[in-house]
Amino acid sequence: MDSILSVQHVTKRYAEHKALDDLSLEVPRGSVYGLLGPNGAGKTTLLRVINRITIPDSGCVLLDGKPLTDKEIFSIGYMPEERGLYKKMRVGDQAIFYARLKGLERREAERRLREWFERLDIKDWWSRSVEDLSKGMAQKVQFITTVLHEPRLLIFDEPFSGFDPINANLLKEEILRLRDRGATIIFSTHNMASVEEICDHITLINHSRNILSGPVDTIRRSARSNNFEITIDKGIDTLAAQLEPLATITTPPREVADGHHIATIHIAEDEAIPTVITRLAEHCSLRSIRELIPTMNDIFIRAVDGTL
Amino acid sequence: MRKIGLIIEREFSERVRKKSFIITTLLMPILMIGMMLAPSLVMLYSGTELREIVVVDKSGTIAPRLSSSEEVLFIAQNDLSKEEACSTYNAESSISAVLYIAADVATTGDVQLITNTPSSPVLNDLIASQIESIIERDKLLERYDIADLDTMLRDVETEITINTFENNGTGDEESMEAISSEINYILGLLFGVLLYMIIILYGQMVLTSVVEEKASRVLDVMVTSCSPFELMMGKILGIASVALTQIAIWALLILGASRFLVPTLFSSDVVAANDIMMEGIVGTLGDVGYMSSLILYLALYILGGFLLYASLYAAAGSAVDSVQDGQQFNTVIMAPIMLSLFAMMAVVNDPNSPIVVWASIIPLTSPIVMMARIPFGIAGWEIALSLTLLYLSFVFTTWLAAKIYRIGIFMHGKRPSWRELASWLRIK
Numbered sequence: 001m002d003s004i005l006s007v008q009h010v011t012k013r014y015a016e017h018k019a020l021d022d023l024s025l026e027v028p029r030g031s032v033y034g035l036l037g038p039n040g041a042g043k044t045t046l047l048r049v050i051n052r053i054t055i056p057d058s059g060c061v062l063l064d065g066k067p068l069t070d071k072e073i074f075s076i077g078y079m080p081e082e083r084g085l086y087k088k089m090r091v092g093d094q095a096i097f098y099a100r101l102k103g104l105e106r107r108e109a110e111r112r113l114r115e116w117f118e119r120l121d122i123k124d125w126w127s128r129s130v131e132d133l134s135k136g137m138a139q140k141v142q143f144i145t146t147v148l149h150e151p152r153l154l155i156f157d158e159p160f161s162g163f164d165p166i167n168a169n170l171l172k173e174e175i176l177r178l179r180d181r182g183a184t185i186i187f188s189t190h191n192m193a194s195v196e197e198i199c200d201h202i203t204l205i206n207h208s209r210n211i212l213s214g215p216v217d218t219i220r221r222s223a224r225s226n227n228f229e230i231t232i233d234k235g236i237d238t239l240a241a242q243l244e245p246l247a248t249i250t251t252p253p254r255e256v257a258d259g260h261h262i263a264t265i266h267i268a269e270d271e272a273i274p275t276v277i278t279r280l281a282e283h284c285s286l287r288s289i290r291e292l293i294p295t296m297n298d299i300f301i302r303a304v305d306g307t308l
Numbered sequence: 309m310r311k312i313g314l315i316i317e318r319e320f321s322e323r324v325r326k327k328s329f330i331i332t333t334l335l336m337p338i339l340m341i342g343m344m345l346a347p348s349l350v351m352l353y354s355g356t357e358l359r360e361i362v363v364v365d366k367s368g369t370i371a372p373r374l375s376s377s378e379e380v381l382f383i384a385q386n387d388l389s390k391e392e393a394c395s396t397y398n399a400e401s402s403i404s405a406v407l408y409i410a411a412d413v414a415t416t417g418d419v420q421l422i423t424n425t426p427s428s429p430v431l432n433d434l435i436a437s438q439i440e441s442i443i444e445r446d447k448l449l450e451r452y453d454i455a456d457l458d459t460m461l462r463d464v465e466t467e468i469t470i471n472t473f474e475n476n477g478t479g480d481e482e483s484m485e486a487i488s489s490e491i492n493y494i495l496g497l498l499f500g501v502l503l504y505m506i507i508i509l510y511g512q513m514v515l516t517s518v519v520e521e522k523a524s525r526v527l528d529v530m531v532t533s534c535s536p537f538e539l540m541m542g543k544i545l546g547i548a549s550v551a552l553t554q555i556a557i558w559a560l561l562i563l564g565a566s567r568f569l570v571p572t573l574f575s576s577d578v579v580a581a582n583d584i585m586m587e588g589i590v591g592t593l594g595d596v597g598y599m600s601s602l603i604l605y606l607a608l609y610i611l612g613g614f615l616l617y618a619s620l621y622a623a624a625g626s627a628v629d630s631v632q633d634g635q636q637f638n639t640v641i642m643a644p645i646m647l648s649l650f651a652m653m654a655v656v657n658d659p660n661s662p663i664v665v666w667a668s669i670i671p672l673t674s675p676i677v678m679m680a681r682i683p684f685g686i687a688g689w690e691i692a693l694s695l696t697l698l699y700l701s702f703v704f705t706t707w708l709a710a711k712i713y714r715i716g717i718f719m720h721g722k723r724p725s726w727r728e729l730a731s732w733l734r735i736k
Contacts, residue, residue: 051532053718074533084529089322097318101311101533145529 004029004153004184010049010059012042019045020056021208027186027201032179034195034216035188036300037205043188044081046205047157050186051078063153075102079146081157083138085130092126095145102149109148116144120170135162143171147178154178156187160194172198192297202296206304216296223299226267227292233259235284242283246272260287311534315542316549319517323550332509333554337561340498359404359431361421364393366411373442380434382407390420399424407435414443492683493656499606500652500680507613507645507675510551511621514544515634518625518717527717536714540626541706544618551614552607559603567596605682605691612698613675616705617641623709626716633723648676659684669694671701708733 003026012020019042027033035043048054050061052073063072085094092113099109117123120140130138139162147154159175160168168191175185176198189195195202195216202219204212212219227250235242236253243249243265253263267273280286294302323329360381365371371384383403385393390408397403404425410418419439421427449457473481518540521527530539624637651667658664659681668678668686674694682691715732716724724732 048528051528053528053531070535076532078529078532080525080528082525082528084524084526086322086526087524093321097314098529098533100314101530 002029003027004064005050005186006062006065007046007050008060008062010046010056010061012045012049012054012056018208020049022059023205023208023210024059025203025210025213027184029184030179030182031184031200032175032198033184033186034199034202035186035205036190036192036195036202036296037188038190038304041205042208043205044157047078047155047186047188050155051076075149075151075153077102077146077149077151077154079142079156079159081161083135083142085138085142087129087131089130090126091128091130091133091141094130095141095148098145099148102151104149112148113144116148120144120174136164136167139163140167143174147174147183150181150183152183154183154185156185158189159187160189160191168194192295192300195296204300204303212299212303219299220293220296223294223302224291225294226270227264228267228289229262229264229292230280230289231256231260231262231287232280232284233261233287236261239263239284242279243276247276264292311538312542312545315534315539316546319543319546320549320553323547324553329550329554333557336505336554337558340502359425360402361405361407361435362393362397362403363407363409364388364390365409367409367413368411369446370409370413370439370442374435374438380431390422394422397424409439413439414446492685495602495683496656496659496680497652499602499683500649500655500676502606503610503613503676503679504645504649504652506551506555506610507617508642510547510614511617511641512638514547514618515621515625515638516631517543517547518622518713519628519631519634522626522717522720523629531717536717537710540619540622540710540713544615544622544706547618548611548614551610555603555607555610559607562603563596563599602682606679608695609675609679609698612695612702615702616671616675616698617645619702619706619709623712623716626713627719627724627729628716629720629723636723644672645676648673651677652680655680655684659686665690669697671698674698711735 005027007023007025007027010020010023011018021042023042023046035046037043045054049056052061052068061068089097095113096106096109099113100106104112114123117126120143122137122140125133125137125141130141133141139159143156143159146156156175159171163171172194175187179185199216201215202213203210232239232253239253240249246269247265247267249263250266251264253261255261265276267276277286277289280289358381359379360383363371363374363382363384363386365384365386368386371382371386374382376382388396390406393406393408397406401424405421405423405427408420408422410416413419419436421432421435445457445461448454454460521530527539534542620641621638624634624641627637628634648667651664651673654661655664655668655677664677664681667673668681669690675698678686678691678694711733712729715735
């Protein structure tokens with residue numbers, strides 16, 4: 001795997017607790033990488049270690065296989081969870097200042113900003129003071145200032161918190177667009193829906209440790225348990241007998257509409273799936289069958305509980 | 309360097325646009341003029357109140373000869389005892405004091421002033437000098453038997469005024485500049501206080517601003533864009549540029565006044581030809597070249613003094629999470645500033661006393677103290693030495709502050725102890 005960023009055996013202790021415990025992960029180039037975990041798991045600390053805001057007690061972070069230099073750190077786009085904007089500044093001035101600090105010329109910065117403000121529908125805010133913005137509004141501005149210099153590595157800490165669903169969607173689209181233009185994106189979240197929609201890879205952090213890492217599809221498939229949802233029209237009462245001994249009913253049938261019934265069944269062996277489908281078609285006039293792949297939410301809860 | 313420039317630019321343009329900047333820039337000169345005028349105003353309005361003093365003169369010879377004035381009215385009540393006078397003319401009465409003169413005052417000098425309203429050194433001096441001259445005159449008469457003593461004394465009475473000039477090598481009264489030590493005194497005090505105010509005002513501004521950046525997490529974004537040193541220097545120099553702008557505006561006002569206002573207000577017709585002190589004051593204030601050189605020194609000391617203290621304030625700000633937490637460090641930084649203020653008071657009494665000379669050369673106290681000395685005319689090498697040491701120590705404190713700053717800004721929670729701060733200095 002071609003990884004752009006490699007975190008190797010990072011440990012960070014604070015006086016009271018370990019924030020990161022021998023944590024390693026590899027971020028594939030050009031991916032959207034999600035860091036998941038309950039509150040206080042160590043996600044923010046990890047992001048701060050990657051940015052070198054926090055110095056780890058042991059372990060290291062490599063960019064393209066080499067230790068990070070100042071120049072590379074300064075080219076990363078980082079959006080902290082507590083939005084770091086000067087309260088008294090005007091939105092436009094603030095954005096231009098950050099952009100120039102990242103190396104853009106004033107004219108170029110302003111051109112790109114006008115474009116972004118237009119696209120995110122916030123061009124009326126240009127002359128407003130930062131302190132007059134709501135949390136979500138400030139976050140939009142912060143997002144733009146983070147991505148404006150088109151860095152190849154972007155780091156967002158809880159980018160969706162504080163957004164309504166419409167704006168959260170807007171942000172997801174922008175993140176995917178940035179990935180398509182070649183950026184690698186790492187973000188932390190506890191919003192599982194966002195993970196399924198946009199993440200290619202995830203790492204699940206719990207109690208300061210990496211407890212699960214990999215491509216989202218692989219993780220979901222490996223966590224599946226051969227449960228299927230079926231919709232049938234008849235033979236409701238004899239369903240259990242028909243399935244015997246290949247499968248068992250996990251949720252009994254219930255009528256949804258027009259004589260359609262939905263049930264979930266567990267098929268013990270993969271080889272038995274065609275037989276089960278044939279039987280259901282013959283005896284219960286099967287209308288649909290769908291494998292229940294666990295959602296990231298289920299995986300998250302089970303992983304944290306230790307039942308995965 | 310480009311990033312420091314950007315940070316300076318931001319600090320500058322954000323701060324000079326603030327209302328508070330515009331207000332202090334306009335208000336400070338008014339405040340300063342007020343401070344200069346205040347003493348004379350106080351004298352003008354407090355001197356007119358008449359004090360009535362009951363005199364119980366047991367010697368019997370002094371009371372009749374005490375002369376009352378606009379400020380004091382002496383009322384002789386020699387028949388009363390001291391106790392009776394005190395109980396009759398107590399705080400309820402309109403009398404402000406009872407003056408008790410003992411019978412044997414000529415030998416013991418025993419005079420008591422029992423006051424109902426606070427006395428003042430001026431009043432005490434006035435009474436004492438009157439009684440002294442009465443007794444001295446009596447003694448002269450009594451012991452030396454001089455017939456027309458009063459005529460003789462009046463005949464020899466002399467009053468001296470000292471006119472100070474700057475030596476230009478000729479000793480020619482017409483060509484030499486008249487110097488007023490009063491104006492040097494006032495200018496010295498003014499410059500000292502100005503420096504004190506600028507250092508405190510702008511130094512605290514650095515502390516507050518660092519703490520705010522830390523609290524709002526702006527720092528997290530900033531340090532992923534530039535180094536902590538660039539951030540600190542940018543902030544300090546940015547705020548310094550604001551301070552210098554303010555001084556420049558004031559300097560223009562002062563020089564404008566020096567060039568146009570002073571000559572108009574005090575044209576040679578107005579200043580009586582024989583009033584050399586007034587001539588000295590006008591000469592100093594109206595001398596554009598001299599005022600410019602003072603302002604140049606002022607700018608150098610303000611910049612040096614500010615930079616020296618600002619780096620300490622930046623370090624203090626980086627180590628704490630709130631301005632309140634910064635108070636402990638603030639007190640320590642304030643100590644040498646307060647010390648300078650005391651030394652400055654000593655300057656006006658004797659601008660060349662050893663303690664004052666040292667205080668004006670040693671950094672930390674030198675900006676305020678030297679600036680108070682300069683109007684009195686100080687040797688060039690002393691100023692050069694003082695400035696060199698000041699700017700060298702700025703380099704040192706900046707180096708020190710940068711070491712604390714780059715650790716401090718990432719520390720949240722408990723305020724660090726002095727020991728911890730010291731340990732940060734050792735981190736490479």
